[in-house]
Amino acid sequence: MKRTLSLLLGLSLLGAASVVAQEAKKEAPKKVAAPAVKLPVQPADVAAPKLDPKTGEIQAAFAKSHESFLAIAKKGEAQVVFLGDSITAGWAGNGKEAFKEYAKYNAANFGIGGDRVQHVLWRVENGEFEGIKPKAVVLMIGTNNSGTAENSPEQIAAGIKNIIAAIHKRSPDTKVLLLAIFPRGATEANNPGRAKNKAVNEIIAKLDDGKKVHFLDIGAKFLKPDGTLEKSVMPDLLHLNAASYQIWADAIREKLAALVK
Numbered sequence: 001m002k003r004t005l006s007l008l009l010g011l012s013l014l015g016a017a018s019v020v021a022q023e024a025k026k027e028a029p030k031k032v033a034a035p036a037v038k039l040p041v042q043p044a045d046v047a048a049p050k051l052d053p054k055t056g057e058i059q060a061a062f063a064k065s066h067e068s069f070l071a072i073a074k075k076g077e078a079q080v081v082f083l084g085d086s087i088t089a090g091w092a093g094n095g096k097e098a099f100k101e102y103a104k105y106n107a108a109n110f111g112i113g114g115d116r117v118q119h120v121l122w123r124v125e126n127g128e129f130e131g132i133k134p135k136a137v138v139l140m141i142g143t144n145n146s147g148t149a150e151n152s153p154e155q156i157a158a159g160i161k162n163i164i165a166a167i168h169k170r171s172p173d174t175k176v177l178l179l180a181i182f183p184r185g186a187t188e189a190n191n192p193g194r195a196k197n198k199a200v201n202e203i204i205a206k207l208d209d210g211k212k213v214h215f216l217d218i219g220a221k222f223l224k225p226d227g228t229l230e231k232s233v234m235p236d237l238l239h240l241n242a243a244s245y246q247i248w249a250d251a252i253r254e255k256l257a258a259l260v261k
Contacts, residue, residue: 044142044151045159047122047166050115065112066123073132078108079260081132083120083163084140086113087182087239095245101253105260108134116144116151117159124163129170136259137167138252140179142200143238146193153199160204164213175259177252178207180217183229184238191237214259218251 037056042048050062072078080102082088088111091099099107110128112119120141142160145151164176180201185191188198201217208215222233222244229237233244240248 041148041150042116042118043159044117044145044148044156045121045162046118047125047162048118049122049126050112050119062112062115062119066126066128069108069110069123070127070130072108072110073128073130076131076133077106078132079135080105080107080138080256081110081134081136082107082138083110083124085111085115085120085144087111087143088138088140089113090239091245094240094242095248097242098245098249101249105135108132114144115141116148117141117156117163121159121163121166124166124170129167133171134174136175136177136256138177138179138256139163140181142181143184143193143197146181146184146196146200153196153203156196156200157203160200161207164207168212174212176213177256177259178204178213178215179252180205180215180219182240183219183223184234186229186237187227214255216252216255218248221247221251 037053039051039053039056050059051057052059082091082102088109091109091111099109110123112123115123139160141163142156145156145159160178164178167174167176181197183194184197185194188194201219205215205217207213222240223229231237232241234240
């Protein structure tokens, strides 16, 4: 009898504990997700670092790449610097075979994926041209600004002009091969960014002075006669494959050689 009572008492206590646990679980306050950081709008013509949307601090990968470029610049060996976003950074990926021809220039690749005009301007103003006096810079930047309504074509172009001025402030004799922003999207009709880039190109073409700034538009080399961009050229309709990097290298070879003399 005592054993039966003990067993019943144990079951009763276990049941009560279970009920209490369930009630506590119901009443426990739900964890509230940390609010997303609202990043400030960055004008394209004012130097600014790339920020992490989770913390609002300088993005770690951006900072790491920047530090590696500072180390390269301090060596002062590069005669040619490629400067830009992921399309430029891609010389180290899909474009690595084509890039080998620039070994004779000790070429440096200062491309960072996702960079916008203001980020490149910040990098130049924060050491990437300290200790280095390249004969030429191949500059293409701006496509990542095209989807930002606050960055107008005029503002983007002004930022590119500021990048060139920042380079020349630190290395007055460097010649800039300023490339038109490459086409993106299958057609202009289905990708407003292409139309915006085209508007930027029309403005920055006027920066060509025939001396220290030389504008070159090779975008048509990636397009069909009707203006269509195909995935066989840029698989995601933005970034180049190996064959397209070779098209790029072939298109600038003669001009770049003349600038490096």
